[in-house]
Amino acid sequence: MTESKTDVLVAIVGAGPGGLLLAAYLQKHLAPSLVPHVKVYETNYVRDTKSHGGSLDLHQDTGLYALKSVGLLNKFQEKKRDGGEEMRVIDAVSGGLLLKHEGNGHRPEIDRQDLRDILIDSLHPDTINFAHHLMSSESSPTGKSWTLTFRVRSFIKKTITAQILIGADGAWSRIRALLTPEKPIYSGVTFVDIQIPTSKLEEHPEIEQFVGRGIAFILSGNGRGLIPQRNGSGILRIYAALRVPEMWWDDNCPDDEEVTGKPQIKAWFEGFNPKVLALLDAADYQTVAYRKIYALPPDLTWSRPPIPVEGKGGIVVLLGDSAHVMSPFAGEGVNLALRDALELGKTLSAILTRSMDCSAVTDSMTPTLSENTSRYLNEGIAAYESLMFRRAKQAGVESAENIDICFDPDSPRTFVEKMRTLLPPDRLSFATVRWFGRTIWSEGWKWAEREGWW
Numbered sequence: 113m114t115e116s117k118t119d120v121l122v123a124i125v126g127a128g129p130g131g132l133l134l135a136a137y138l139q140k141h142l143a144p145s146l147v148p149h150v151k152v153y154e155t156n157y158v159r160d161t162k163s164h165g166g167s168l169d170l171h172q173d174t175g176l177y178a179l180k181s182v183g184l185l186n187k188f189q190e191k192k193r194d195g196g197e198e199m200r201v202i203d204a205v206s207g208g209l210l211l212k213h214e215g216n217g218h219r220p221e222i223d224r225q226d227l228r229d230i231l232i233d234s235l236h237p238d239t240i241n242f243a244h245h246l247m248s249s250e251s252s253p254t255g256k257s258w259t260l261t262f263r264v265r266s267f268i269k270k271t272i273t274a275q276i277l278i279g280a281d282g283a284w285s286r287i288r289a290l291l292t293p294e295k296p297i298y299s300g301v302t303f304v305d306i307q308i309p310t311s312k313l314e315e316h317p318e319i320e321q322f323v324g325r326g327i328a329f330i331l332s333g334n335g336r337g338l339i340p341q342r343n344g345s346g347i348l349r350i351y352a353a354l355r356v357p358e359m360w361w362d363d364n365c366p367d368d369e370e371v372t373g374k375p376q377i378k379a380w381f382e383g384f385n386p387k388v389l390a391l392l393d394a395a396d397y398q399t400v401a402y403r404k405i406y407a408l409p410p411d412l413t414w415s416r417p418p419i420p421v422e423g424k425g426g427i428v429v430l431l432g433d434s435a436h437v438m439s440p441f442a443g444e445g446v447n448l449a450l451r452d453a454l455e456l457g458k459t460l461s462a463i464l465t466r467s468m469d470c471s472a473v474t475d476s477m478t479p480t481l482s483e484n485t486s487r488y489l490n491e492g493i494a495a496y497e498s499l500m501f502r503r504a505k506q507a508g509v510e511s512a513e514n515i516d517i518c519f520d521p522d523s524p525r526t527f528v529e530k531m532r533t534l535l536p537p538d539r540l541s542f543a544t545v546r547w548f549g550r551t552i553w554s555e556g557w558k559w560a561e562r563e564g565w566w
């Protein structure tokens with residue numbers, strides 16, 4: 113076990129969309145002499161060893177706005193998926209199409225891996241330190257910086273001193289504990305992530321006709337649903353969603369996914385229409401993964417300690433999921449992470465560039481923050497946080513409501529009604545209008561019967 117030591121000005125822990133966008137912003141907008149002193153540390157070994165999940169839709173005033181600020185909108189346009197915006201709601205029991213929304217170009221989709229690649233490629237090659245798993249973050253002996261200990265490639269321990277520590281390390285952030293004791297709470301829903309390979313989709317064109325080219329919510333009202341989502345690689349990813357206790361998966365996961373996976377997973381969706389179960393028949397059970405969905409309380413805030421505080425370490429700030437992880441049912445998580453990164457990038461670059469003597473900074477010597485700069489940073493970050501808390505609260509409440517709507521006994525009716533309030537009326541398909549027409553007709557009929565009209 114070897115131990116090495118490095119000093120950095122800004123340590124961003126986590127190379128998810130949020131951490132990467134912040135690094136890209138600082139690289140573009142910070143005084144050039146400060147740029148080599150900004151580093152990213154990521155636990156994953158190399159950029160593409162792990163599946164990073166499915167497709168993400170980026171929104172105009174958050175995700176797309178943030179990409180534009182770092183000059184990556186053109187790269188995004190090259191990689192975005194046409195047709196990915198389509199959304200359907202399907203009744204799992206009857207197999208009937210209840211709502212179809214074609215999309216209006218305002219929420220283009222991109223695969224998570226493509227978004228990550230665009231951001232990584234935009235950075236100087238030595239910015240990201242892969243295979244660095246943060247184990248602890250403690251105040252340094254001076255009390256003015258953080259001592260970060262990483263496990264590097266399983267057996268080497270590395271220590272870094274950082275004056276500004278950014279927690280971009282996702283839902284299970286280790287850095288969050290420096291600001292709040294809160295931990296994510298299980299949302300009540302577990303996703304089992306399975307995939308239909310492209311070859312199977314070519315053999316069964318009826319699958320695409322049924323679920324469309326974007327995302328579909330196939331809901332039942334018994335706490336179960338399938339959420340198929342087309343990905344850029346051509347596969348169809350299915351989130352088989354179950355409202356179950358937190359430890360349910362541990363007791364019910366298939367012993368051998370390839371052999372027992374299909375019958376076992378199909379049994380959880382008994383009573384679903386054969387057209388829906390055909391998706392599970394076509395899936396490949398070698399790739400089963402589960403994701404329990406967790407969220408922090410939407411109204412979570414914390415107060416910022418005044419700077420400098422003896423023995424309390426340097427500046428620390430969170431962004432994205434580490435600050436406000438929420439369920440994916442509002443489709444806002446990645447958008448908020450990107451917007452946070454943009455706003456934090458603006459704050460840091462403006463204060464650091466203006467309040468430091470950047471002309472005296474060299475590549476080989478890490479600049480030191482003065483007390484004034486630390487104080488300005490702390491004030492700027494407090495302002496950033498108050499807006500971040502507001503954005504996150506709104507989206508967190510929305511995502512918690514949407515989970516209930518998707519899985520309550522009145523689903524999919526309640527979900528369709530909610531979508532109807534969100535989508536412009538001219539975007540509602542004939543299928544929706546017909547479904548509402550039928551509902552009104554049958555309810556009217558029942559009312560007339562009750563009233564003794566016939």
Ligand SMILES: Cc1cc2nc3c(=O)[nH]c(=O)nc-3n(C[C@H](O)[C@H](O)[C@H](O)COP(=O)(O)OP(=O)(O)OC[C@H]3O[C@@H](n4cnc5c(N)ncnc54)[C@H](O)[C@@H]3O)c2cc1C
Pocket residue numbers: 125126127128129130131153154155156165166167168169244245246247280281282283284285286303403431432433434440443444445446447449
């Ligand atoms: C199943 C699912 C579907 C989703 N679908 C959508 C969607 O459709 N739309 C949407 O907007 N959002 C969606 N989300 C949410 C979205 O993925 C997140 O909100 C977003 O990725 C947050 O970005 P981030 O950069 O804050 O964190 P993350 O993307 O989680 O990145 C954190 C990074 O930190 C690294 N890391 C963690 N711990 C350490 C450590 N100790 N040391 C070093 N590195 C570490 C991780 O490896 C990771 O690379 C979904 C989430 C899930 C689980």
